[in-house]
Amino acid sequence: MSYAFSQLAYIVATALFIFSLHWMSDPKSARRGVYSGVAAMLIAVIATWVQPGIIIHHAWIVIAISMGFVVGVPLSRVPLTAVPQRTALSHSFGGLAAGLVGTAEYFLWLHGEQQNLTTFRMTAIIAEIVLGYLTFTGSLMAAGKLQGIKWIPQRPVTYPLQNVTNIGMLLLALVLGVAIILNPVAGWASAVFLIIIGLALSFGVLLIIPIGGADMPTVISILNAYAGLSAVAMGFVLNNKLLITAGALDGSSGLILSIIMCKAMNRSFANVLFGAFGQVQSVKVAGEEKAYKVETPEGAAQILEEANFVVIVPGYGMAVAQAQHKVRELYDLLKKRGITVKFAIHPVAGRMPGHMNVLLAEAEIPYTDLVEMDEINSDMPQCDVVLVLGANDVVNPAARYDKTSPIYGMPIIDADKAKTVFAVKRSKNPGFAGIENELYFSDKTWMLFGDAKVVVGELVKQLSGGGMC
């Protein structure tokens, strides 16, 4: 009876989770998706908790759940610029939970009902702990990099034989995994189990250190998929179909986002994970030294005022400077003058999928003016002024033709087709991918050096002050 009850609850929860993701397809219905997700989770937790005779230590559960609230609520209130780190951190929590439950189940059965350690279940346990623990440390490293924690190197770290080391560790874990799957209760099994955990933990770290900021959207998506798959593995271990369905939904979401991110960078999974890029490329300055043309905010404001169609290309620089609210003021001032203003959003702009959209939505810019790269590019030749705001690689024309460039083949926003380009940039250093951007040296480009927030603030001051005459 209680089995039927819990299974029924799990079926309802699965349906609600699917609806939850279905409603995410449109901003208008998306909040309904959150409520349905919460309802599904509540049903799942209650149905699991109230199984008579199985769950007896209620105080432990109450304490752990309360602790989850104590930490979870503040984590949901972080500034939106910190959303990538928060997301990475929660992937790491997800991985940790899967890893720990897998570990607990293995030792429980090893010292108890050993007949439960079937080959199928052992395979699932090994998949669960390897995915779980490598997601745990990998995401923790990613979160540290995104947060800019001092002792975690921001730039990609590479060393000789890096890929050989990584693949070697993976092979070793695989061999040990097969050995323990075939002999789950041998005398050496628990030692090997712990070694596999150690390998997974170190592998997570080694996988992330060679990855640079520009690859973060892809890496976060891949880790998202791993966290989902570790939940699926837990479902196989515990013979629980809700874990399998919910984990598979998360896994497929991570998979799709990874594919979108990889396409947007014209790179393969393997290339992102094993082909660290970030060493500054030596630019081919063919004889002559290229020079920037620098414009003042006054001059830029004048040109903006005379435009009919302005496109703003936001990038990570806007997020770092927290410039989105100033951008909103600029947007309002331009709109008031009857100028069409659109935002061109590259899929990999920022540090996670959709990062720019969230920041601009926070500044109350209507989402109807946030345009995807593919749609805006056909309008770019009509564009009078492009304002590149802390974006770099996503507007680099070298991606179109320079086969030696690491970003060759990556789809870009055609900023160079506009009549005038203003590029706001913090410093003269190349972007995160370490590649010089020839757009900045083009005849129609003027640079506005400085922090994005300060520069946009200056533009706003110019436009609201002298502009009305």
Add this chain to the structure above:
Amino acid sequence: MQSMDYWSMLFVFMLATFIGIGVIRRVSRLLHTPLMSITNAISAITVIGSIIVTGSDHPLPIRILGAIALFASMTNIVSGFLITDRMLKMFKGDKGHK
């Protein structure tokens, strides 16, 4: 314990993956960050495995592992759903805009 039926579990996994792919492909690119936060909360379904390990009559070290896992999952559920809702509240179309 109910008898294990590997094949039906693999079936469920395969079907759920295809449903997931079908549903998520239609999610607007605008909402990819909230999508990732909400799937994050959904994958914290590991909470039910954690509850079983923590609450059952197991030796103390096992239950401690379970309790840490339960804490981690619960953190993801709470922060994942709250931050998703917080972000979605901000997405306004032209009409909601003065």
